[in-house]
Amino acid sequence: MKLDSLYSELTLKTNAKLALLVMDGLGDIATAAQGRLTPLEAARTPHLDALAKESAQGRMIPVAPGITPGSGPGHLGLFGYDPLEYQVGRGVIEALGLGVELKPGDVCARANFATLDAKGVVTDRRAGRIPTETCERLCARLAAKIKKIGDTQVIIKAGKEHRFVVVFRGKGLAGPLTDADPNREGFAIPTVKPRDPKNAKQKKMVKLIADFYQAALPLLAKEKPANGFLMRGIAHQPDIPLFADRYQLKPACLAVYPMYKGLAQLVGMTKLEGPQTIQEQFERYVREYDNYGFFFIHFKYTDKAGEDGNFEAKKQAIEAFDAALPILLAKKPDVIAITGDHSTPCAVKGHSWHPQPVLLHSAVSGTDKLERFTETGANLGSLGLFEAKFLIRWMQANARMFDKFGA
């Protein structure tokens, strides 16, 4: 029997409120240079400490031992979807992040403006990180001139700095393709190939990408430095079961950054727009308390500080999160999980594979008698080390959403 079917069969409706609080890239490692402390351990977190005293803790493997996830697989895991079963192309994530309302069958590519020399060799993969305004101007030009290729609609949307997305909407299209990106300077833009050479839809897509380059490159030829572009993560929107159907919980997303809104949208969460700070996100949670069963609340700044290798900034981000926490706790959810989508250790200056700590609190979570929520504490917790995709099942159990299995 498939485990997901079992969970579905046993699921009971609930009026309980569940909140998943994601401090992006929260997990970290203790190093000698950091006084053998992680940012979470060094931070002053009185409200997390109080919660930890009445909570269970553990560690989560985002995808598989040693695998470093991007934000896509990291969040799909947190939402309870096996990141190996449900793979989402970077193009789709970027498009969703930029607010494109995708339709089934749309193929998306993440694109970068780049600098090419006279021979077509990539000399700067980010075109000197052109200002966002330049990117918007160039995208507007491309969009005005290239609305269709054959019977396929083309949607071009500018992102930040050198980034944009291209969405192909039409019949008989599919990804994934290989990248139109040499992934380093000094090489020409490679021709894309179908990942599955026998897939006719992918082959049609290969032709479309070639045609798109042929139409678009002349429109940029006189630009400096953005006289070319690279395309990556070319794939269609995967067929993912809706969160509300899968868990019998009406979900809302409180995220500030587009990518996380996009990921939430991918599984059918309602995006609650407006809040710009964690205080405002928690305040909005309080106002929307009666309207949803599940709240995904995303906090970006831990990851940013980790990417920068800035221990102090990561510590302060955690302290800022902690300081805002009482707003949420004033209207306490029945089940609270606090974790990251992966680790972003300051010493790594990027995402990593280190299992991230998780705290789980409910009236029936029990307490692991730990005084604080930390990586070292999480090692001692009753939840042990588990795959992130099971977090939502522990949350549902704590919400008393599962009937007994067997007599």
Added chain:
Amino acid sequence: MKLDSLYSELTLKTNAKLALLVMDGLGDIATAAQGRLTPLEAARTPHLDALAKESAQGRMIPVAPGITPGSGPGHLGLFGYDPLEYQVGRGVIEALGLGVELKPGDVCARANFATLDAKGVVTDRRAGRIPTETCERLCARLAAKIKKIGDTQVIIKAGKEHRFVVVFRGKGLAGPLTDADPNREGFAIPTVKPRDPKNAKQKKMVKLIADFYQAALPLLAKEKPANGFLMRGIAHQPDIPLFADRYQLKPACLAVYPMYKGLAQLVGMTKLEGPQTIQEQFERYVREYDNYGFFFIHFKYTDKAGEDGNFEAKKQAIEAFDAALPILLAKKPDVIAITGDHSTPCAVKGHSWHPQPVLLHSAVSGTDKLERFTETGANLGSLGLFEAKFLIRWMQANARMFDKFGA
């Protein structure tokens, strides 16, 4: 390679004695209201403490993260059978629990006396929870009048209050079927259907259920309030590999309650009847020491106290178990595992999903240097958090029953 095949291939015969001591529903959670202690932590357990000092500990997931098991899946897991692969119908467990000696191919249904109105609509699914004596009287009447349907033998056995079981014994029968139970009042009794519409044995069984209703309902027509009945969990005894073959260990069951004897019988354990207390069970173990290789010793009272939410009673049950333990230790098994089949936290007043603690002791278990056997200690143990179905493999390994794998 399937893991079970690997275990089988590597299995060596042994003269070692293995004992699995199950304190039913042992696992619990620490809550603030309980002084942040579990019953196991609050209990005075000098003999378990002494054993813990020379043992390994860990936590076990009975079925899957967040899943609360009934006694059936809980025990099948302890016996090393994947509870998702080997599912046992409610009817079979109830029949075994009432002491029916099932034969291969028997189809069992769990039944409730119920109240029907003049149109056959169920107005009370439990017939006002009639006294057990009434149930026994009605079952005796049905049993006297309905001994056979066609060439199929019918066995009817009363349970407590409104509950009884019906066993169909004959050729070419199989379950599972859908329930003859609307699962709520205000609806008529639905006609059962085969779970697999192509299965001829299930279709024969559908006819038998219809014939049974036709024969039985007139015999109850004048009763008040039990003028009807519902049937659920209609299924045959699953085909489970015998314990002795699977593990190369001759198993004996020392349980007091019928359901646990029934579950042991399901995998072919010999039931050692007679003992009524844990002292008597341990004494019988000592007497039978030479006759078996594996002893399953079941202690019910921890679960009962947990179901009642009675912290003090659960603590006392554990203390009573501990006090009797020296009887067993006087003729110490080579491998001892002490655990529960699941958690029954007092705060939950029922079975739960919380991973239960386990203690494993042998000459080669090593010690985790823990002073006591507790939930919090188990979090720190060398066995980590693992699926309960692997406990028997750890036990076999400690009995030196596995040859080396590979060179």
